[in-house]
Amino acid sequence: MTNSVAGGEILMELCAIDMSFTGASGERLNVLDEVNLQLREGEIVALLGRSGSGKSTMLRLIAGLLAPTSGEVRYRGQPLRATNPGAALVFQSFALMPWLSVQDNVELGLAARGIAPAERRQRALQAIDRIGLDGFESAYPKELSGGMRQRVGFARALVLEPDLLLMDEPFSALDVLTAENLRTELVNLWATEDFPTKCVCIVTHNIEEAVQLADRVVVLGSNPGRIIAEVVVEQPRPRNRRAPAFVAMVDQIYGLLTGRDTETVAAPQDTATPFAVPLPDASVGGIAGLLELVQGNSGRADLPVIADELNFELDDLMPLVDAAALLGFLLVDSGDVILTNVGSNFTHADIQASKRIFAQQARQRAPLVRTVCSALIGSGNQSVRADFILDLLQRGFSDDDARRQLELAIEWGRYAELYDYDTDSGRITADPAADLQPA
Structure with a gap:
């Protein structure tokens, strides 16, 4: 035909x-x-x-x-x-x-x-x-x-x-x-x-x-x-x-x-809400792995080549790219990804330094992480119920998506040593070593 x-x-x-x-x-x-x-x-x-x-x-x-x-x-x-x-x-x-x-x-x-x-x-x-x-x-x-x-x-x-x-x-x-x-x-x-x-x-x-x-x-x-x-x-x-x-x-x-969809998350403003700029469904380990691949390719990589080499498909690769762009670790130029200076620093840092870099970028650029930190600051005892954050998220996401957003925020915040989550009490509590004063 x-x-x-x-x-x-x-x-x-x-x-x-x-x-x-x-x-x-x-x-x-x-x-x-x-x-x-x-x-x-x-x-x-x-x-x-x-x-x-x-x-x-x-x-x-x-x-x-x-x-x-x-x-x-x-x-x-x-x-x-x-x-x-x-x-x-x-x-x-x-x-x-x-x-x-x-x-x-x-x-x-x-x-x-x-x-x-x-x-x-x-x-x-x-x-x-x-x-x-x-x-x-x-x-x-x-x-x-x-x-x-x-x-x-x-x-x-x-x-x-x-x-x-x-x-x-x-x-x-x-x-x-x-x-x-x-x-x-x-x-x-x-x-x-x-x-x-x-x-x-x-x-x-x-x-x-x-x-x-x-x-x-x-x-x-x-x-x-x-x-x-x-x-x-x-x-x-x-x-x-x-x-x-x-x-x-x-x-x-x-x-x-990549060029159109990641533009909306590449440089969120301080006033951006968790609904306008949700957390991409990506683990910290996955983000770090992607950055290492780009770093190993002299700081610039072709997305189709990465996908082919890893046997990834679009839904596997793009949340990692979105997350790295949201955090300021990568720039997206058409089909290429380019490691930023802060992304390079994160990739080369030891574990404690990488946690500090991630914490700074997440608080500045990930609205939901910033929202959780603000709730902890305003609580008086630096502790909030996770259900409180979940209830807020359910006003703009489906139940499943709201729960996934909360899970991602907890994972990112734990890695960054900004806050922790206790399953038994259902509470999110500021990490004692974290400085949660307004960034």
């Missing part, structure tokens, strides 16, 4: 979509902000972003499993008011019925549509053969490898002959070689004349996967999710990951993701 990004018929439109949910404490959690997107016949589109970018929410809006808070979702020009009749989903978790055989799993959607048994059987067998599982019709999911189970998921979607094949991180639960094999087979199927779907939309956080598969990569920013760029991939398939054009496009997209 040829690339027809520019001229293909519009199958789906997301028009001025805002999406928010109500948290456990009644707060509004904004997931998507002013999203506009078109999906056209003849293209594979990748929705690329890290956690918090709303990419899976967008896929569920397209599938008709969610309704937007505001804006409109359209399928073939008509407002979508229920489940999308022209879409089929492939899930990360396979989502097979363990008590049903391969063939019965593939027939499920057809049965739900009222297709007669004889036709169901014929179409299911054709789909099973198409994805390379001929001979396993009577097998059960427990007898299959992860890759084979995902093939069943593909067959169950393709047997419906949908206009839109929607895939939510379909390869992330598989080992590297199996995932690569299935990506290649998807591209080969897409190239056949009788491929039964007109458009593929895949959610991923793997930049190389997006560039390998897609005709168009929609790059999403986070918190709330929004489209920050659309990159058209004009390279012919199959694509060589080592080709200069491929590497350049991966670098370009890394730059888009």
